[in-house]
Amino acid sequence: MQIDVDNSLTEKNKKTTKIVRIVIYAILCFLVLVYILPLLWIIMSAMKPNADFKSSPWALPSDFSSLADNFIFAWTKGRLGRATLNSFIVSTVTLIISLIVGSMAAFSIAKLRWKFSKLVLTYFMIGMMIPIHCVLFSLYTQFASWHLTDSLIGLIIPYTAFSLPITIYIMAGFFESIPNELFEAAVIDGCSVPRLFVTVGLPMAKTGFMVTGLMSFVNNWNELLFAMVFISDDMKKTLPVSLTKFVGPHSTNYTQMFAGIVIAVIPTIIVYCIFANQIVEGLTAGAVKG
């Protein structure tokens, strides 16, 4: 959209450009407030005792000795600590398995030579269009008969399967962009295909790992519906589920609930701040190519 400012541009034009620019920045800054203020309000209120919040919900915390009280309550009594651990286990294990299994499949589609590779890729792509609601209860009854419900493994298996299509899609793109000459050189040196994958393929597709890994981690960390149906044991609930149980209409202690909300979003906010550019680019990469 940038058009180089022509030297012949008159003073008046320059002035309007400047005004337009100021207006644009004003709009953008206003929107930043719309995005940041609600989050700041929740974080700030979570540091206050409930009575202070009720009397003046928009004031800064005044009592600095009790800043962490609500967080400690939500973490221990609200079982959010346990839930955070469960979410961490589920998301991490899913991430590792889907990356290994998915990138292997992507490698076979992109670099190995066989007739039906394009067809199989399309087959996996079907998965991106399927709403998981559709398989929710048929999978649930199946898993219940195998005694896989109420266990973290029962969540890891479907989460991994749902992460596969996008992982395979993006990783196949990355493997395809690796020049064949690199593989040829390794094969002449007597390298087997599995070693080729590990020593040449994987290091070259590092960015792809980063992107797909972050995506699947974020998605599974936030997933609510499956986790709610599959897990009923309080000790095995994941973070979003425990949070919706902890923050309910029956509780009257608002600031403790705010602390719960903050606990649920802070890890993702930190991860996002570190990897923002990779996440943003990665999440769009898949859609752009399609």
Add this chain to the structure above:
Amino acid sequence: MDKLLRKKSNIILFLAPAFILFTAVLIVPIITAIYYSLCDYKIGLTPEFVGLKNYITMFTADDDMKTAFKNSLFFMIFSCVTQLLFGLVLAALLTNIKKGRDFFKNVYYLPCVLSSAALGLMWYFIFSPKYGINKIAESLGLIEKADKGVLWLADTSGFIILPIIVISFVALWQYVGQSMMLYMAQISGISSDIYEAAAIDGCTKTQAFFKITLPLIKPMVATAMSLNAIGSLKFFDLIFSMIPEAMRGKGGKAHVLATVLYDQGLRYSKYGYACAIGVVLLIMCLLVTFLINKFVKTESDI
């Protein structure tokens, strides 16, 4: 080299784990879900084939599903239109500035990666009658008392009830960053030569946006719009966390497809019926994607 890469055993070794997992956990359950949807299947009993009974009940006798269709379709249309509009405007504004572009982009995208359930609860408090925006309105003197103000999440009058409209705006707030990103990616791919040539011919920036940018990003409009449409049909987390239970239980006015499915399956253990709702949802998603791609994409070929 070629021989090695063609070896069947290698292909099977690499492909099999993903293929088996994907088929067993996604494709097979879809087929069983379609079968269950044609059955009377309650917890503890074996499925009993009843033909299209579940579908007939769903479309004729279930008031919750009527509400759900209405609300879900509203969400879909609202999100397709507003996300296209605001996503494009944001993308256009951001591509026109240099300083701070990444900062703004990252801030607007942030809610997309956060838990909808947590953000929904946050907005639930902001729209609560006593402590949120009604309290600000009170202190500004706009209304007399905070709890006498608008009942943002509890008003049930009107064809589309107020809570549903409030939640569509929250959803717009949360996900507009994604549309913006998609459009930005596409816009930055347009060669600057085209704009320079147009500028030489006396084309203004506004003209350039409508005559050059819009036609060139049409394929992306199709992609972003299908993502929005599917996302809003699947909508669950925000409703679940923002709406009081009474309004999304039996006879509730804030139902969407996913909340009825959840209710029927988990609360009443009517798995057959829940699967039928899931199948309808799947068909709607496929249909909407097909229609959007057909109508939005073909126009760009002209």
